[in-house]
Amino acid sequence: MKLLEYTKHIKSKVDEYMSKKVIGPINVKKLYDASYHLIGAGGKRLRPTLVVLGARIAGAQEDQVIPAAASVELMHTFSLVHDDIMDRDEYRRGVPTVHKLWGEPLAILAGDLLFAKAYEALLDVEQYGIPPDRIVEATKILTWIAVTLAEGQTLDMNFEERMDVSEEEYLEMIEKKTAAMFKGSLMIGAILGGGAKETVKKLGEFGRLTGIAFQIQDDILGIIGDEKVLGKPVWSDLREGKKTIIIIHALNNATADQRKQILSVLGRRDASLDELKQVAGILKSLGSIDYAIGKAKEYTMKALSILESITTSDSEAKDMLKEMAMFIIKRRY
Numbered sequence: 001m002k003l004l005e006y007t008k009h010i011k012s013k014v015d016e017y018m019s020k021k022v023i024g025p026i027n028v029k030k031l032y033d034a035s036y037h038l039i040g041a042g043g044k045r046l047r048p049t050l051v052v053l054g055a056r057i058a059g060a061q062e063d064q065v066i067p068a069a070a071s072v073e074l075m076h077t078f079s080l081v082h083d084d085i086m087d088r089d090e091y092r093r094g095v096p097t098v099h100k101l102w103g104e105p106l107a108i109l110a111g112d113l114l115f116a117k118a119y120e121a122l123l124d125v126e127q128y129g130i131p132p133d134r135i136v137e138a139t140k141i142l143t144w145i146a147v148t149l150a151e152g153q154t155l156d157m158n159f160e161e162r163m164d165v166s167e168e169e170y171l172e173m174i175e176k177k178t179a180a181m182f183k184g185s186l187m188i189g190a191i192l193g194g195g196a197k198e199t200v201k202k203l204g205e206f207g208r209l210t211g212i213a214f215q216i217q218d219d220i221l222g223i224i225g226d227e228k229v230l231g232k233p234v235w236s237d238l239r240e241g242k243k244t245i246i247i248i249h250a251l252n253n254a255t256a257d258q259r260k261q262i263l264s265v266l267g268r269r270d271a272s273l274d275e276l277k278q279v280a281g282i283l284k285s286l287g288s289i290d291y292a293i294g295k296a297k298e299y300t301m302k303a304l305s306i307l308e309s310i311t312t313s314d315s316e317a318k319d320m321l322k323e324m325a326m327f328i329i330k331r332r333y
Contacts, residue, residue: 022117035117038081043073047185074114083153085111162243174212214328
């Protein structure tokens with residue numbers, strides 16, 4: 001699979017860059033250790049790969065945008081550190097979360113440091129011959145990502161208190177919380193690569209649609225995934241009361257008794273594994289999992305049709321974006 005090999009290749013370059021970027025004075029070593037913790041734990045590095053592929057489609061060289069690719073990963077990691085605090089999650093990528101190991105105050109600071117380092121990394125592309133005007137435009141997109149992530153996380157938190165969240169509201173939330181990063185990553189790469197406005201716009205839309213599909217697939221794996229493969233607890237979305245597309249569909253189609261059983265578990269952190277398993281079974285029997293699978297495919301097909309309309313001399317980069325869109329809805333982790 002060409003994409004997976006390429007993602008590993010980009011991961012090695014981005015990780016090497018980040019290991020040098022997230023390092024500081026010995027007297028605040030704890031802060032830098034906490035900041036680097038989730039980076040060192042792994043991750044797919046899909047977002048950095050999107051930056052590089054966007055730049056290649058626009059005509060740039062891979063090495064010119066490695067700092068920018070690292071920039072979006074640093075921003076993404078910042079959001080994970082803070083999200084884990086808010087969700088009280090204890091594991092991420094198969095390791096204890098930052099706040100579990102270092103406490104909440106230092107975890108907040110670690111997130112803040114990663115946020116600042118994301119901008120520092122993006123500005124480093126100037127050393128690779130990227131014109132300042134492109135860097136300014138890319139910085140605007142990175143800022144838009146940061147603002148949009150905060151809006152998405154707020155909506156997600158608000159939804160936990162409500163039982164009447166609509167599918168439209170859910171889609172708006174994941175567009176902000178997840179898809180914005182996919183959209184922004186491709187746009188940053190294309191802008192830095194000197195792509196035409198139409199190319200930047202189309203790549204952004206491809207990213208938005210694949211990002212929505214990615215989150216829906218995440219919701220699916222949260223119910224039927226393998227905990228060992230995922231690296232985080234299965235059914236945690238039920239315990240946290242997340243209003244995923246699966247839950248919304250189920251609540252809209254459940255009998256009174258089924259609805260009562262779903263709601264008796266949703267948002268209950270002390271729910272037993274047996275109770276969670278029973279509710280997961282109800283979600284399957286109502287066709288809610290199949291509904292979500294269909295939606296993820298629908299968004300992926302729309303994304304692929306947009307990708308087809310993009311002209312580029314780098315057909316390999318375009319092929320890998322196609323492969324990524326298909327990987328997103330087939331992945332098991």
